[in-house]
Amino acid sequence: MQSNTFERVQHFLLRDNLQMTLRPARTEDAGELLTFVEQIAGESENISFGPGEFGMTEEEERAYLQQVAATPTSLYLVAEIAGEIAGTLTFNAGKRPRVRHAGEFGISIARKYWNLGIGGRMLTYLIDWARQSGIIRKLNLRVRVDNLAAIHLYERMGFVHEGRVSREFYVRDQFVDVYHMGLPIDPLPEA
Template sequence: MEKITIRHAEKRDAAAIQAVYACPNAYTGTLQLPWPSTDKWESRLAATSNHISRYVAEIEGEIIGELGFEVYEQPRRRHVASFGMGVKDSYQGRGVGSALINAMLELTDKWMNIKRIELTVYTDNHAAIGLYKKFGFVIEGESKDFAFRNGEFVSVYHMARIK
């Protein structure tokens, strides 16, 4: 298996991140829309914030995945973060998601004092649900008709990991 490198996303990565979310599985499994624009990703990467971080996964210099997480700014929820990620279709099932989540947990557990990490995942995204469970995330609830995808409403699970 190829070595996966995780690093902080840079402005110059916008086109490569756009290519991740242009993959059908990546935009179908997230709240992203098809045909993402590079300009949108350039704007996201240019906007600096102390509470939002973005990381990319690379193999031999090719960006194959992205993970963004946000620490809540509300004073009573500063111990909580949420995240979302996407992996290029051709690299799914090859450890990229695990590498991204491992890096995030290293940071949140050992450096940021984050106690709770939350996410939403489509109820039919069995691979992602299995991945999250592997890292200690549990299903806490379900929202029916949460999002509109490919011509129909779909439900999500709310999952969380408490350290």
């Protein structure tokens, strides 16, 4: 069910009666976002870096957040619960005219908030945001082939498998393949 109105800040009641707010990241979030990134780096092997490997300073993160806010084809979404960052979603499209309609996103959720529906809420936000953008026509992602919960979520949201890439991750002395998945986006009809 799609609506023609898009709210930049959204509020939800999750399982376990938790209140969640979804909103675009702000430059003043830079320090807390870096703390969150370091936390999830130690909690999940489904992201492309481990503890201490992100390699961004607070000033660089702040500059990145400013760039995202100024780019109509980029999104940095924050999920907050009780004033704490529970998850993030980042999306960046191509910069050149031939590829600016398509981009890739990534989702990270703190382990203590897994299985509460946060990923689905963030994906719905992303899809609605892309539709209202008038520019974004394709959402892409890469997901480890053994991340069955994420694959199920993406399939449920309409993403289709577009290919498999071998040896994309190297974790614990083993290579792991990823699926490429995508979702075509139709813009909202003119009002």
